[in-house]
Amino acid sequence: MVTVSDVADWWGNSICRMEPGVVELRGVPVGELIGSTGLVSTIWLLTRGAMPDPRQAALLEAAMVASVDHGPQAPSIAIARMTVTCGVGLNNAMASAVNALGDVHGGAGEQCVELLDEIVARQAAGEDFDAAVAVVVEAWQAKSRYLPGFGHRFHPVDPRRAPLLELVDRAVAAGVVAGQHVRAARAVETLLNQGRTKPVPMNIDGATAVIYAELGFPAPLARGLFVLSRSVGILAHAWEESTQGRRNKGPMPPSILPTYVDSASRPPG
Template sequence: MTGEQDGLVAQWWATAVSRVEPGVIELREHPIQDLIGTTTFVEMIWLLLRGELPGPQQARLLEAALVAGVDHGPQAPSIAAARMAATCGVGLNSAVATGVNLLGDVHGGAGQQCVELLTEITVRHGQGAAFDETVAEVVREWRSRSRYLPGFGHRIHPVDPRRDPLLALVDRAVADGLVDGAHLRAARGVETYLNRGRAGKKPVPMNIDGATAVIYAELGFAAPLARGLFVLSRSVGILAHAWEETGQGRRNKSPMPPSMIPVHLDASTPRR
């Protein structure tokens, strides 16, 4: 390859994220040796995505959202699939990839969708629309497209135990002037609207997707990155479950335990 061709290849793969040359590794223009031992993993995530290191409060708020989303038990499709894949002989990396690849619009996408919902409210309100009317209008529009409103209600928890700690951290961040609180206000406005007139009925509170969407939006992450950050978070739980399953000494090839499988289709029956 000629020098000119080398230059064309270098230009083709040029990126602001990293630079690697003999003896040099830079991430967002920071030498890797300066980051090792001084920078946390959460700070590295922020640095690579945003191009600069976060402040301590920003890093703590992002970390809280990532910690909250790591796992929600084997009933979650991504976890269940990873556990089954782990015993199918595909290797740990493929088992993790199996779980991650299930994080789509229906399972894993609600955080991104909720950021879009809250942003729509904040933009319209910022253009002079009355807040309560804007919330009602946007919610009606979303419900006309789907009976599910991303970020609110939960099929298991009456109140998601992750909700209050996360929102309390955002309240503190607003009080400290770290974030402006517009998306937090929008989320609480939606929650209030959804529960209006529901006295005596099951409430519809904000869930983990809504609370983390508030954090990601308040920190300035684009809506698609809300899903990407959730994938990073949940991959920790997927890895842990896949690894645990490899040590069970069994073949987990069905959503049902062997005792519930018909005799003619028991756990020893090869499955194609």
């Protein structure tokens, strides 16, 4: 026989306690957080179970600010703008956009944390640092010619890279973070650029991955944090588009029609 206690235990959690007149987040009454705690610190509290040091929160906030938007050439932003012209609400447009954030568009930060974690773990196990970097990079390149966190299809040098890494360097000097992951990321960047005439610098996904990893966030949470960050830009674009009066906005202006490829001229298969 199922009891009330069985049902209550079914939804047992350590994140939110809610009962009539009570809302606590990780044991802290929400009234104590309102007006005194920033959103980023609250994100940390809910995902990690404790409040961050203010310097940790500042570093996380920098990473999240850097990732809020990259314009409508990003598929998620374009989707948000198109969806909101179809007669749905902002929440539908945001959900449609967030659902496009997969392994290729949105997942590089998570993958880069995994890569950096592998290097740091190998070094911690006693492996030579440079050898660990070479082995991990080779293994990742065997899976894909794109190394997550490095290179950019638009920017010769990602303008968000240097400010973020400067903040990490300051945090290392102040003892806020250990510096192992940023060292690994820079070593990967150096290795990638050996013998190249066109550089492959670290990008926003790599720089934010360094921050997430240095702050101790597991790799899957790196993607979740990116999604939270990019949702800000998604909301802004969806809202702007909703005020412009367009209906059923497609991926191209109506005056431009897609090329029709005759099946007879299409390559077999």
